[in-house]
Amino acid sequence: MGLRAWNVGLLAAIGALWLASGTQREKPVIEDARATAIRSLRSLEAQVSASPGDVAHRQELAQAYLDARLPGLAVAVVEAAPPAVRSEPRLDHVYARALIEQGRSAAALAAEESVLASCAPGDDGVSRCDTWLLASATRRAEILHHLVELGVEDAPAHPEASAIAYHNATREAKLAVQ
Numbered sequence: 001m002g003l004r005a006w007n008v009g010l011l012a013a014i015g016a017l018w019l020a021s022g023t024q025r026e027k028p029v030i031e032d033a034r035a036t037a038i039r040s041l042r043s044l045e046a047q048v049s050a051s052p053g054d055v056a057h058r059q060e061l062a063q064a065y066l067d068a069r070l071p072g073l074a075v076a077v078v079e080a081a082p083p084a085v086r087s088e089p090r091l092d093h094v095y096a097r098a099l100i101e102q103g104r105s106a107a108a109l110a111a112e113e114s115v116l117a118s119c120a121p122g123d124d125g126v127s128r129c130d131t132w133l134l135a136s137a138t139r140r141a142e143i144l145h146h147l148v149e150l151g152v153e154d155a156p157a158h159p160e161a162s163a164i165a166y167h168n169a170t171r172e173a174k175l176a177v178q
Contacts, residue, residue: 037068048077055088062094071101089118089129093137100144103154109144112137142169 044061051057058081065074078086078095085091092115099108115137119129127134146165147155155162 037064040064041068053082053085055085055091058085059088059091059094062091062098066094066098066101069101071098074098075102087118089115089137090133092118093133093140096137096140096144100155103157105144105147105153105155109141109148112141112144116141139169145169 041061041064044057044064047057048054048061058077062074062077065071065077075095075098078091078098081091092111096108096111096115099105099111115129115133119127119134119137121127129137143166146169147162150161150165152158152161152165155165
């Protein structure tokens with residue numbers, strides 16, 4: 001009878017622990033990346049609506065939309081910017097990327113050419129843009145130029161033609177001196 005009482009006591013203890021634990025779930029150790037991205041977007045949207053003339057916040061929001069694969073919202077954020085903010089080269093550069101992802105290569109080329117025109121050295125010989133922006137805009141404009149030459153308006157929809165345009169824009173010629 002002692003073994004039977006021991007088994008009953010053990011089963012009762014296990015049942016009590018199970019009932020005490022309830023049906024609550026534990027909090028996740030690693031937070032959901034999508035929830036984090038949504039909170040980040042909401043925070044950026046609030047910053048842009050609070051200060052619509054801030055170029056950095058608007059650029060960051062447009063970039064966040066692009067990272068979330070929402071190019072239409074990125075285009076809308078840039079196009080809704082006040083004229084003083086809209087003329088900023090960094091914002092135009094993000095705008096060009098959004099247009100590419102929307103499948104509007106010709107408009108993206110015009111935006112990149114606008115960036116390059118804004119970055120051109122002034123009378124004092126100093127550029128408004130940093131080296132990274134100038135190099136990135138130049139490279140992207142060359143690729144877009146080749147895309148438009150090939151008649152490719154929607155680069156993601158035509159990966160073969162896009163690869164050819166990229167190859168044509170980035171190939172290098174090397175001379176061997178003997």
